[in-house]
Amino acid sequence: MGLLFLANLGLWLGIYAPIQVLLPQQAALLAGTSKEAVFGLVTGVGAAVALVANPMIGVSSDRTTSRFGRRHPWTLAGALVGALGLVVLSSASSVFVMVVGWCLVQAGLNGMLAALTSAVPDRVPVRQRARVGGLVGISQMLGTVLGAVVVTVLVSGVAAGYLACALVVVLGALAFVLLTPDVRLAVRPGFRWRSLWVSPRRHPDFAWAWCAHFMINLGNAFGTLYLLYFLGDVVRHPSPEDGLLVLMLLYGVALAGGAALFGASSDRTGRRKPYVLVAAGVMAFAALVLVVWPTWEAALVAAPLLGLGFGGYWAVALALLTQVLPAASDRAKDLGVLNIANSLPQVVAPLLTSFVLAGLGGYRGLFLVSAVATLCAAGLVVRVRSVA
Known part of the structure; x- marks a missing residue:
């Protein structure tokens, strides 16, 4: 678990150091006043690539019979492709090269994500999955915070x-890959392309969980993707990058606490949905704080609230999502379909943000939409019947 x-x-x-800091900075350098449009284009096209890469590599890992294991080859290959994309971005001198580089990053790292996420249902019993989900949530938080530290300080x-x-x-x-074992698959299972479609009629809990996961990530994307521009253009922070680092640190500490607390409590009680509902409520409240009070002081309050809610959600949601998978033999494929709900908001949010900023009162409207999306997620998760 430590190595995972x-x-x-x-x-x-x-993923997050570029999204939070490097891509916005690079878009500003290359496009100036059109930075929001360029940033939206790059992240949107990259996320579209992720939509395809995650389930496709999940399918492949479910059926890999390599002597090195079932998941490990895809973990390492995804990391190398993602690293190649980051190298391309490091020398990008045009928007086109930025798009190419970020597409490589998203393809590689989403393939890596498909393989790593499958390790949870592969290796962890149901009664411990929320605790492990908490670890995964903390790793996401630390990746976000350490990424900001690395690219702004180190x-x-x-x-x-x-x-x-x-x-x-x-x-x-x-x-x-080098220090953990991986199960070797002796016989390659059959596969039909239509199995990539998971029927909502046959598996309604999977469908409701997918929709809830999509909405919570959409709300989070609306609330976080444009924070750097919010700090510079609305708050008028003297150093937006330093301000973002402070917010990420507050967000990260609270996320770690929320993930550990919610994960342990959920495993102890065996219940998932009540914790998801509380987490979604906390996240929505954090967004509403910025609707009412779009200032630096409000951001200092909203950041740890958002971290607490999102950390708690991730810990419990990973457990809930693995409990509604249709078939054990297709875990990576089905988790890849679920992970589309992580990537698709990165396509939708940039496309909608320009309309929201123009038509709903700027960043107040954007944070209001974030709160509404998060509350919709809470309503959707209630419809999941097979998980308490």
Whole structure:
């Protein structure tokens, strides 16, 4: 579990350090006043690639008979492709090269994500999954916070930031692959392409859980993707990058506490949905704080609230999601379909944000939409019947 934590830490650092800091900075350098549009284009196209990569690599890992194991080859290959994309971004001198580099990052790291996520139902009994989900949530938080620290404090410049992220991604994957065993599949199972579709009629709990996961991630994307621009253009923070680092630290500490607390409590009681509902309520309240009071002081209050809610959600949601999978033999494929609910908001949010900013009163409207999406997720998870 410790090595799984390290691999996930590298993975999330490789995703969130660019999204939170490096891509916005690079978009501003290349596009100036059109930075929001360029940032939305790059992240949107990359997320579209992730939509395909995650389930497809999940399918492949479910059926891999390599002597090196079923999941490990895809973990390492995904890390290397993701690192290559980060190297491409480090020397990008045009928007086109940015798009190509970020597409490689999303393809590689989402393939790595499909393999790593499958390790939870592969290796962890149901009664312990929320605790392990908490560890995964903490790794996501630390990846976000350490990524901000690495690219704003430890290294200087956009290019050096991308190269540092690439190194961390590969080291985390290597540690997990080389130091843990992986089950070798003796016989390759059959596969039909139509099995990528999970019927909501036959598996309604899977469908409701997917929709809830999508909405919670959409709300989080609306609330976090444009924080750097919010700090610079609305709050008028003298150093938006330093301000973002402070917010990420507050967010991260609270996320770790929420993940540990909610995960342990959920495993102890055997219940999942009540904790998801509380987490969604806390996240929605954090967004509403910024609707009412879009200032630096409000951001200092909202960041730890959002972290507490999102950490608690991730800990319990991973357990809940693994309990509604249709078939054990297709875990990675089905988790890949669920992980689309992580990636699709990164496509939808940038496309909708420009309309929200223009038509709903700027960033107040954006944070209001974030709160509404999160509350919708709470309503959807109630419809899951097979999990308490």
